[in-house]
């Protein structure tokens with residue numbers, strides 16, 4: 001496999017949108033709406049033969065810890081073109097992203113997703129790490145986190161999503 005992982009460029013936008021529509025089906029429009037509204041953050045694409053075949057986006061959120069607010073990151077969305085799934089592209093994108101975020105001092109990355117998938121990528125249930133989900137509509141096992149080296153033991157508390165997640169009704173089961 002000769003897939004190149006690189007930062008998203010402005011010229012990738014149309015392809016990235018098409019990718020999410022193909023991967024998310026009926027939810028594609030909602031995902032694209034969220035994507036366009038997210039604050040700037042790490043955005044990586046997987047490119048193969050000049051074509052975008054995968055994409056992951058990280059964006060800022062806050063951890064409402066007892067001591068103080070802590071800037072953290074969320075992973076959403078992640079998608080791989082249906083015909084290119086199960087080739088390790090999703091996993092490579094997530095791993096590359098976590099590596100970069102760890103290097104830039106991010107303490108925790110959160111996501112909502114299937115533990116069967118993200119458990120392989122070192123995400124564990126947030127509740128077991130002292131974190132509280134941002135909404136009761138997020139099933140407890142779906143609320144996952146990975147601790148990065150900058151995490152300190154006092155960094156527990158509630159994940160607070162920025163307004164864009166609520167505006168797009170992108171929180172929990174819909």
Ligand SMILES: CC(C)(COP(=O)(O)OP(=O)(O)OC[C@H]1O[C@@H](n2cnc3c(N)ncnc32)[C@H](O)[C@@H]1OP(=O)(O)O)[C@@H](O)C(=O)NCCC(=O)NCCS
Nearest residue numbers: 023078079080085086087088089090091112113114116117
């Ligand atoms: C989820 C997704 C990004 C995974 O990308 P990918 O490149 O296929 O993933 P990888 O190749 O790294 O891993 C594939 C493995 O994960 C498994 N897997 C994929 N999605 C899974 C899920 N929801 N639950 C459990 N396992 C899953 C596959 O069965 C495969 O395992 P196998 O090869 O042992 O059978 C891709 O399937 C996708 O775009 N799905 C639609 C959009 C989506 O649901 N995004 C995630 C939202 S949180």
